[in-house]
Amino acid sequence: MVRFENVGMRYGSGPEILRDISMSLAPGSFHFLTGPSGAGKSSLLKLMYLAERPSRGLVNLFGKDIATLPRQELPPLRRRIGVVFQDFRLIDHLSAVDNVSLPLRVAGLPEEEIRSHVTELLRWVGLADHLNARPATLSGGQQQRVAIARAVISRPSLLVADEPTGNVDEDMGFRLLRLFDELNRLGTTMVVATHNERLVARFNHPRLHLENGELRLERGALGGTA
């Protein structure tokens, strides 16, 4: 599903933030990604959702080597990846419904279908009363839930979430992770970067720990590996 071989990454001519990362995430797996602030978690995820290219090494997604893939094959690949950005990246002038609809619209689904799917999901994340609200009028936690809804609406094969529970309380965080767990059970491969050790401890998922540009695989809280 996701395979990195000796991946190194730097921004411009800056220092190498990731060094020799090698890993392989099986389809249907669920991994937490932890590490101190500035360790490069977001950078690693950017490589996974194709926002950045590695400065060396091989990135392989869905069995395809990204470096050799022709440009026109990237959009269909990206549609199979859901992303929750650390800074949400909601579109200011669009309502919650329209923001969440974007991935389906971009994929060319018919409007009626989009509407009902989207409202249902927004209800599920507790935003039934804010369907037509602009992001600016929502709280941080509400925006985060809109961002999560946008990431999962198209039932992606791979879901990459960067700090998806940073702005919600413990209960809502747990609820959102349960949503991820549910998606994972349905077959979505999950990678969730987080600082929240307590939440990590409540799930039995292995963790990837990033520190000093190097990645280490640790077993789940209860000893599980995948």
Place this chain on the structure above:
Amino acid sequence: MLRRRLDVPLDRDGSVRFVPWVIALMVYLAAVMLATGIVVSGAVSRWDRSLAGTLTVELPPVKAGVADGMDKVVALLRATPGIEKVEPLAAEQTSALLRPWLGAEFSAADLALPRLIDVHIDPDAPPDTKALAEELATMAPGATLDDHHLWLDGLIRIARTIEIVTAVIILLIGGAAVLTIIFATRTGLAIHHGVIQVLHLIGARDGYIAAQFQWQALMLALRGGLVGIGLAALTLFAIGHAAEATRLQGSEGGLLPSVQLALPGWIALALLPLLAGLIALITARITVLRALARMP
């Protein structure tokens, strides 16, 4: 298609608000230039057509006691292949031509007027005018053949220059329009970089993102183009009206080119806003696609 909900709201941020005005000005200038070019080339072809089929043979005035070569010359002309009609002007007709300049009271007899022969030639198989002129000169010394080309060539050269200059100006205006759209699109891309990146990352094809820009560019340019062409039409009507009034006052005004545009001219002008829209659409699309090609 044009009423689709847009993910990139260019018209709300003011970055493109100047575009319709710039396009309006450009379409206005292009329309006036185009109209000038059309009027000038129309006038040239009208002169060309009315004069190309004719020659004028001029015989020196009759001197007392010298044999009149008129009959021989007419006979020679009639015998020349390529000449369709030979029409000697009577003295009275010659003086009628001069009346506007000399007044009604003069009579042909007062002046030693050259005698003129109107010659209509077959424009598809014209006679060799140079050889004909030499032949005429030996037959009747002092006879000249005027095929109007000296006069016409000068006018045509001026007119062609005007045509080229107007065409170049129109091209320059088009170039400026392209630069305007590129600049506006780049501004839009910079302002909406975040939105574009999100669309890109959730799997929007480049064409989908470019469409957001290109249809808005089309609408902005059409809006500006319509204003520009409206103002140009008013200007051209006003000029046409004034020129027509002058023509009616002067009796010899027939030489002045008509500044009225015919239907094809108006159609060409009406296409300018559409052309501006098309240029804007294509320019915006290419600009966005090129910017997206730099994204990973």
